[in-house]
Amino acid sequence: MEKLKLVYVCSLRNAAADMAGRMVEYKGGTRYMESPLEHLVKQLNKSELGDKYELQAVIFDDDLTHTLDREKLKGYGTSRIGCYGEWIYPQTLKVGNRDVDELLCCIPSSYRKLSRGSQAWREGKLNFEQRLEKKLDELGADVVLLDGLIVILDQLASEDSAYAKRIVNIHPGITREGSLYQRRGATATLDALYGAQGKQVTNWKTMDMIDTDVVDKTGASLHYIDQGIDSGPVIHDVLNTPITPTDTIFELRWNNFQQSLFPAMTQGLYELAQIDRFETEKM
Template sequence: MGKLKLVYVCSLRNAAADMAGRRIAYKHETRYMTSPLEHLVTQLNSSDLGELYELTGVIFDDDLTHSLDSQKLQDYGTSRVACNGAWIYPETLKVGNKLVDELLCCVPSSYRKLPKASQAWREGKLDFEQRLESKLDELDADVVLLDGLIVILDQLASDDSAYAQRIVNIHPGITKEASVYQRRGATATLDALYGAQGKKVINWQTMEMVNVDVLDKTGASLHYVDQGIDSGPVIYDVLNTQILPEDTIFELRWNNFQQSLFPAMIQGLHALAKAKIGAEEVR
């Protein structure tokens, strides 16, 4: 069996929120915020992961005609040409002999501009997933890796989809149902940060909190994508990030990427390739 064709799917607005590709304040110094994409490419180039996978595309779903996307990406844009400063990864970043810039493709989730749950919104969401599926077909994707894609895939994650059990997500939190450290959803890092202070936010609009037992660790999970929120079966997880009560969101994000998320992503992709190659050999 040859290399598995890997397609990476993300929301650039999420990478921009992380200050990906730039230096962040960290205690009394600054540190470079490596994006999961940059780390993945580095590993494909320098480790045996590159013997298992070929990165064939990098898809993002942002739509600059959407005012919220435009606001969140005002310093980054959707390419380094329009960027005010460093972009989400270095200009010279290559996977093999190809610049990562050459792999970029936009499949905008424009339906998000429409009234949520309206008929037009539902039709727009279905159209987005169909366009995304067509692009994945064009790239002949064996494995689809989601990282910070801020949409839920209903059709593509269904059991009867051609991409069932082929779409995985790297999440900055433990997603196991039974784990006391479980942190699902978009607020996973903030939940962990408050948890280390013995607090839990029960209303994000009013910031109403309750006291809870202190949990001063967090981690990351590579899991299959289903139609829920970070609820698919776990492929690999790492719980290795210690949290200090005084950590900022960026300090915790940096620590969790380095100590848990990057290892979970790389080891999880190894485990996934082993399972897929094993399944092919059985056939």
């Protein structure tokens, strides 16, 4: 059966914040921080996942004319050329016979430089989504996997979009509604860290906190996107990451990738492929 065409969409600045592709401090030693992209490629190469999907492109939205992006990508940049050290994945990384570097494509979300909520910002955001959709159309994308894309999609996430139920997000937290362990949004890992200390941050600017019950476990979810924040229907989640109050952000991030996020991503993609086949056969 023909493979599904998979397109991976991310923000490199998020991978850089994770120190992807480099060694991080871990419990008095160091460990290699493998990115979800690198793990996905390895699974496509060596597991049955590669029988179901073919990676078409790796799209990122970073814009080095944006001061904040330039600062967050300091030492990484948007390619390994001129990078100060290792990049977000090894230079030797291939998917099948193709270098992953060959799949890279930048569609900058330049509107983020503009005043948020202004007319120019709204028009720029719409233009970004239109350019992204055009590229997905060119690639013939069957499934679009978002990982750490630090923008909210509106047009592409609508029920009327041609990509409705075709765009999924891998999130480092449980997103299921009503779960004791729910951690949505950009602060999911920090929320989990503070939760293990019996704390909840109510204002990230002032760092005001309240006492809460201790929640010493977290996980990850693969879910469809909608127009909310990590609120789309869950395809597969894994709750398998214990937290100790002394964990650092990198220690918890490493643990959660290995114990919950990687399994949620790969198993969720397996299940998504079955759903896609079923829907195709019904048509």
